[in-house]
Amino acid sequence: MNFELIGHLVRLRYKLLWAKTRSRNGRIALFMVCYLLLVVLVALFVSGGFAAALVAVRTGKAELVAQAVLSGLYVEAVVAAVILGFGVNAIFSEAQLRRYPLKAQERRVARHLIGILDPFWFLILALELGLVVGLYVSSDASFWLGLIAVLLLLISNYLLARVVALLVERLMQRKSGGAVLLSAIVCLGFLPAILRPVLQGHRGAIVALLHVLSYTPPFAAAATMTRTDLAAFSGLLLQVWWLLGLAAALVALERRPPPRPRAAQTTAISWDTPYDRLAAFFGPRLGPLMAHWLRFYMRNNRFRTIYALALPIAAMLIFAMGRGMGRRSLAGSPFAAALTAFAVLGCMGTAQFSVNQFGYVAGGFRRFFLLPVQPAAVLRAGSYTFMLMSSLLILVGTLLFVLFSPFPFDARMLIMLVGAAVASLFVFLGLGLWTTLFGPRCCDYYNNFGNDLSAAGNTVVIGGMLALILGPRLIARTWPAALAPDKWWVAIPVVLLAAVFYFSSLERAGAMLLARREKLLAIVEGRG
Amino acid sequence: MDAIRIRDLVKKYGKVTAVEGLSLAVEPGTMFGFLGPNGSGKSTTIGCLTGLLDPTAGQIEILGQRFDAESAAIKRRMGVMPETLGLFDPLYAHEFLAFVARMYGLDETTTRRRVTELLDALELTDTSKTLRDYSTGMRKRVAFAAAVIHSPEVLFLDEPFESIDPAGVALMKQWLRQFTEQGRTVFMTSHVLETVERFCHQVAIITTPGKLVWQGDVTVLANDGAISHDGQEFRALEPLFLHLTGQRYADLNWL
Numbered sequence: 037m038n039f040e041l042i043g044h045l046v047r048l049r050y051k052l053l054w055a056k057t058r059s060r061n062g063r064i065a066l067f068m069v070c071y072l073l074l075v076v077l078v079a080l081f082v083s084g085g086f087a088a089a090l091v092a093v094r095t096g097k098a099e100l101v102a103q104a105v106l107s108g109l110y111v112e113a114v115v116a117a118v119i120l121g122f123g124v125n126a127i128f129s130e131a132q133l134r135r136y137p138l139k140a141q142e143r144r145v146a147r148h149l150i151g152i153l154d155p156f157w158f159l160i161l162a163l164e165l166g167l168v169v170g171l172y173v174s175s176d177a178s179f180w181l182g183l184i185a186v187l188l189l190l191i192s193n194y195l196l197a198r199v200v201a202l203l204v205e206r207l208m209q210r211k212s213g214g215a216v217l218l219s220a221i222v223c224l225g226f227l228p229a230i231l232r233p234v235l236q237g238h239r240g241a242i243v244a245l246l247h248v249l250s251y252t253p254p255f256a257a258a259a260t261m262t263r264t265d266l267a268a269f270s271g272l273l274l275q276v277w278w279l280l281g282l283a284a285a286l287v288a289l290e291r292r293p294p295p296r297p298r299a300a301q302t303t304a305i306s307w308d309t310p311y312d313r314l315a316a317f318f319g320p321r322l323g324p325l326m327a328h329w330l331r332f333y334m335r336n337n338r339f340r341t342i343y344a345l346a347l348p349i350a351a352m353l354i355f356a357m358g359r360g361m362g363r364r365s366l367a368g369s370p371f372a373a374a375l376t377a378f379a380v381l382g383c384m385g386t387a388q389f390s391v392n393q394f395g396y397v398a399g400g401f402r403r404f405f406l407l408p409v410q411p412a413a414v415l416r417a418g419s420y421t422f423m424l425m426s427s428l429l430i431l432v433g434t435l436l437f438v439l440f441s442p443f444p445f446d447a448r449m450l451i452m453l454v455g456a457a458v459a460s461l462f463v464f465l466g467l468g469l470w471t472t473l474f475g476p477r478c479c480d481y482y483n484n485f486g487n488d489l490s491a492a493g494n495t496v497v498i499g500g501m502l503a504l505i506l507g508p509r510l511i512a513r514t515w516p517a518a519l520a521p522d523k524w525w526v527a528i529p530v531v532l533l534a535a536v537f538y539f540s541s542l543e544r545a546g547a548m549l550l551a552r553r554e555k556l557l558a559i560v561e562g563r564g
Numbered sequence: 565m566d567a568i569r570i571r572d573l574v575k576k577y578g579k580v581t582a583v584e585g586l587s588l589a590v591e592p593g594t595m596f597g598f599l600g601p602n603g604s605g606k607s608t609t610i611g612c613l614t615g616l617l618d619p620t621a622g623q624i625e626i627l628g629q630r631f632d633a634e635s636a637a638i639k640r641r642m643g644v645m646p647e648t649l650g651l652f653d654p655l656y657a658h659e660f661l662a663f664v665a666r667m668y669g670l671d672e673t674t675t676r677r678r679v680t681e682l683l684d685a686l687e688l689t690d691t692s693k694t695l696r697d698y699s700t701g702m703r704k705r706v707a708f709a710a711a712v713i714h715s716p717e718v719l720f721l722d723e724p725f726e727s728i729d730p731a732g733v734a735l736m737k738q739w740l741r742q743f744t745e746q747g748r749t750v751f752m753t754s755h756v757l758e759t760v761e762r763f764c765h766q767v768a769i770i771t772t773p774g775k776l777v778w779q780g781d782v783t784v785l786a787n788d789g790a791i792s793h794d795g796q797e798f799r800a801l802e803p804l805f806l807h808l809t810g811q812r813y814a815d816l817n818w819l
Contacts, residue, residue, distance in 0.1 A: 304691070305656075305658045305680075305691055307662070307672075307676055324663060324666040324667055325667070327663075328652075328663050331654075331655065331659065332652060332654060332655070335654045336654070397652065398653065399648045399649060399650060399651060399653075400650055400651055400652035400653070401650075402616055402646055402648065402650045403646075403650035403651070403652070403664075405614075405615055405616050405633065406614055406615065406616070406639065406644045406646065406650060407639065407664070407667045407668070408636040408637070408639035408640040408667065408668060408669075409636060409667060410634065410636065411633075481653065481654060482696075550633055550634065553616070553633075554617060554618065557616065561648065
């Protein structure tokens, strides 16, 4: 094993990270990582784990609390890695590593070593170490056993995230992969809400579930951390088995060739496509640009998946949040859940792409400045395309809500729901214009998953979604009267304000695009 | 009226000067070769001439009109094949060309006819592949087709023949000759000096940072003549280029 060369590659990964700080955006990102993430979050995570350990010991349920904390963290890490791409973004691809004198096994080790040294996994490790230290200080748990258990758990967590991410990627490369993934996510989303009543009534089911869970890595790690008898060692052994199994699965998956790219359905040239017909409504100046954007995004696997997910997620929010938020009344929680769902529906389908409109265009971006068209028209056409696509979602969502409404139909309520969706769409698209100009990122159009947005893009998308999920909930608790149907008129000024923000952003961002084009060219084409 | 006129063009990136006081003029109907070593500012100059970059100072006129990035009317009369080609990878060649043609205001019938003719002529008839799946040479052909589809009056080509097979190059050269014979202008960069020598009428050579060191007629070389410069006779473009830009020798014993 050529550890010297692998070491050089690991160092190169961090040199590249450091090199990014030479740009202004990079410095901001570094600031965020260093101060906000690494310092504050690590401190929070360590103290969080430590506190959990203290609670665990004091309540006399050390193993149970450790099991819950480690399992929650384990699942969250996999979900964050697969959905948001944290900790599994490839720094060096297999093809890039092939240029170095490394054997296949060494390339694999290099890739995964670089992957597990991602700051994301440090955060996970911080919380788990906090738990180990807390248990060691407040009980007779072994520090060294706990440390080994946590390190093994982290590696298995990384391996599982990689396996799931690879499975999702391979699935997305297949023809009906998007639909299969969509169904799986919907099923998983509804599962907790369906399982809860089943488990609540049957204690035997909980015991059986816990027995099955005792064979999972987090439970095994919890046993190693909290027990001092043979169970601690059997936990370690179980973790090692998991590690070997996951590593074997990952190697087998990586060795398996990816599915062949889909060939075109037909070789005949088609001139008059639905994209062209739809875009023709926007006139001869914007029409060709909108047809282009429609074609460009609708051909993107990830765009299609996220877009198709928006409606089921909205339904899931209504179902899950409505059930969990108390009594069923129009002015109360279920309506707040519906408001959240509609607000999310308004922007979710296109959010990831609207905050980085040019990021997926790569070398094609410069074409827009060579064409005899005002650059502002390009930005406007892209934004209108997202609006058109999201409007279709809102329309379908509204129709479905009218047909399957969980409460008696009230037209005033519908105005509020559509108002929430339209207002969130305007605000998101408005913010998206600014992040497109000031927080762009060069992204891979053909990546099927992962988080490739800039810090600004992530702030808008993740922060915006959190605000939309928590906002109506907060209003429902603090000022429930605001959600009563007789306050339907509030939707109108809210939508108007959002529209003013959007159209003024469109005007000003369009004027700025030309001035910022050199910086954008450098970033979008991967030189900045 | 010159087809292209540049006066005292300066382009700076922060403190770095990429083009320094470049002035030149290109007459209509000229095949103009724009040469220089790597990093001398050729692509930056083309970027300024096509609206991709803002000049720090100086003035550009295209077809007798002052040009800047917002000059949509002049852009309509220009064709550009940029260094990085400017293609949209997920599109099929016909979709990309039709998009470009429509943006230049061609009507639907003309668009479809020209796209079909260009695809046939440039042997881009494999419609099962998107631009991403095309070879470098095929991508270059598509970019060339996009530059000429609207019959521009001035054509800017950045390394047009690199990576294209000899048959493709011969076809493109034939079209470009016809193009200039009709009084239209080609402004191209290339590192293949033999091609420039035989193909271009006029040549400008710049050195780092974007300084013009020589401009003149090179048709004499194709007729076995010579170019006189600094009291020396040059019978080919390569020795002149090396003389002007400086020839470097480095002996690597281990190589």
